Structures are given as C-alpha cells and as structure tokens.
C-alpha cells in the first residue's frame with residue numbers, strides 16, 4: 102500500500118507506511134521510501150499549532166527545546182577547521198532558539214555578523230542583547246533573503262521539523278556565497294538500535310528521520326559537497342559540514358541497501374521498545390523495594406515519564422526529583438517539584454536513581470560528590486537486569 106505523496110528526497114511515489122507512533126497527537130504515520138530509504142512521517146503538517154511544553158515519553162513530547170545548546174561546541178569546532186573566523190564572516194543561524202550558538206560563535210568570531218531566524222517569540226529575543234546579531238522572528242520558509250549573501254549557514258536540529266526540507270536546503274544553497282559553508286545537525290536513526298529504548302523516538306515534532314546516508318544525499322542533491330561526514334561513533338546526532346558547489350540534475354539512484362537498513366532499524370526498535378516497556382514494571386518494583394530509604398530520581402525527562410506511566414512507579418515513594426536543566430521549563434512532573442542538583446544536599450538521599458542515558462556518567466560523578474553515602478542505580482543497569490528477569 103503506497104500513498105500518492107512523493108518522497109521528499111528522491112521524488113518517487115514510493116512511500117509505504119511502516120510504523121505508527123505511540124500516542125501521536127498529530128495522527129502521523131512513519132513511511133519508508135522504497136526507492137531511497139528515507140523515513141518520513143505523513144501527513145506533512147505544515148505550520149502545526151504550537152503546544153505547551155511536555156516531557157512525555159510518548160510521541161507528544163516537545164516544545165522544550167533545550168537540547169540545541171549541547172550541540173554548539175561541536176558545530177563551532179567543525180567550522181574552525183574549515184573557515185578563518187577572525188574575518189568579518191556573515192552567518193545565517195536557522196532556528197536560533199535561545200541564541201546559544203550565536204553567543205558562543207561570537208566569542209570565537211568577534212568580527213562576525215549574524216542573522217538569527219527563529220519563529221518562537223517566547224525564546225527568540227534572547228539574542229537581542231548580543232551586538233552583531235540581527236533577529237528575524239519568523240519561520241525560515243517565510244524569510245526572503247538576497248542571493249549569495251552569507252558565508253555560513255548554521256542549522257541545528259531544525260531540518261527534521263520542516264515539511265519540505267529539500268526546498269529549504271535549496272534556499273540555504275541560494276543565499277550562500279560560492280564556496281560558502283553549511284553546518285547541519287540532525288537526530289540520527291542510529292538511535293533506533295539502542296537496546297534500552299523506552300521513549301517513543303518518532304515524536305510528532307519530527308517529520309523526517311535521517312540516517313547519515315539519507316541526510317548526506319539530501320544535502321548533495323541540493324548542490325553541496327560534503328567535506329565532513331557525520332562521526333560514525335555518534336549515535337544520536339548527524340553533524341556534517343558541506344560546501345556550496347554546483348547543482349547536479351541527475352535523478353537519484355535507488356538505494357536498496359539503505360531501504361533494508363531502515364526496515365531493520367524499525368523492526369529492532371519495535372522489538373526492543375516493547376520488551377523494555379514490559380521490563381519497566383520490574384524496574385519500578387526494584388525501586389519500590391528500596392523505598393524504606395529515601396529515594397531520589399535524577400532525570401525528570403522522558404525516561405522518568407515512562408517509568409511512571411508505563412512502569413507504574415508511584416511518585417509518592419520518592420523523596421525528590423532532580424534535573425539540572427528541565428526545572429527551568431517544567432517546574433513540576435507527576436506531582437513532584439523538579440529541583441536543581443544542589444537540593445540533593447538537603448534531601449540526603451539513601452538511593453539515587455539516574456534516569457538519563459546521555460548524561461548518566463556525568464550525573465553519577467556529581468552524585469558521588471553531593472551525596473557520597475548514597476547508593477547509585479542507573480537506568481541502563483536496571484533495565485538490563487529487568488529484561489533478563491522478564492525473559493527468564
């Protein structure tokens with residue numbers, strides 16, 4: 102069963118439904134292009150109404166968007182390898198969000214001028230205080246810019262949200278000077294192979310789900326030569342650097358291997374997520390058994406939400422909920438106040454459960470300093486044990 106919509110990468114009418122996201126509030130279905138292997142969600146709802154912030158483990162997660170700030174250093178390091186940033190470069194910052202990139206970039210490129218484009222009025226004006234930055238509070242699709250007017254286009258975790266990313270990349274190409282640089286960052290489908298996934302990865306905010314291969318092909322088709330490919334070791338992000346070259350009019354060749362890999366990723370993901378959701382109950386039971394002591398959970402995001410909603414852990418068993426970042430956006434989760442790390446010193450927990458994947462090691466180190474006597478349990482260890490238990 103295919104749909105009449107065409108693939109945004111190869112433009113073939115070869116999209117087939119392969120996955121339905123849990124808890125989708127936009128009624129999205131993930132489709133696989135049988136020609137090029139790009140995963141994309143339909144319908145391509147352009148200009149969806151903005152909703153409130155949620156840290157749900159299901160598809161309706163979104164509108165917190167604090168993650169971009171963690172990507173700034175790598176994007177700047179890549180640019181420094183290929184551009185002389187001491188010159189008065191002109192940079193277009195697509196989806197400038199709270200200005201974390203612009204702020205950092207100006208420290209290494211003090212003569213730069215930046216045009217920041219960000220539609221969200223609640224965060225866009227964070228750049229107002231920065232000299233050298235002009236803000237346009239609008240969607241990138243609605244901004245008209247002169248041909249060949251920028252040295253660099255920076256776009257971090259924006260392309261996957263767009264209804265028509267191919268068209269927007271073509272616009273990036275048009276506004277770049279000849280030889281201009283594109284630094285692009287997007288989530289990677291490699292994460293679908295994570296053994297410990299419980300969150301719905303296909304969230305409503307994302308209409309495109311790129312592998313390194315499909316992202317690089319879309320960038321090449323738009324007239325760029327890729328000069329730094331995504332690091333194979335990074336399973337979460339696809340950061341690439343490309344230079345504006347000439348357009349090629351060639352039709353995109355089929356990519357059966359990519360189609361196979363995308364299918365395999367979806368299958369692995371569905372199987373692992375189902376097994377882990379089942380095992381979450383055992384994790385919640387393990388935590389509940391420790392509740393004669395004072396238990397604190399560190400990490401108030403999607404894993405925590407899944408532990409409560411799917412695992413059935415009662416929030417009333419917890420002596421506190423800590424998160425170093427989320428509290429600024431979500432003061433409360435499941436009836437518990439989201440407290441900063443320093444609160445650990447007052448709670449004096451017996452047990453700290455680390456509900457984070459990316460920052461588990463860092464959080465563990467901090468807990469050892471703040472609460473040296475507390476027992477530390479990490480989500481990764483617990484879900485691993487619970488899966489063995491469920492399988493036995």
Ligand SMILES: [Zn+2]
Pocket residue numbers: 108109110111112113134135136137138139
């Ligand atoms: Zn395609």
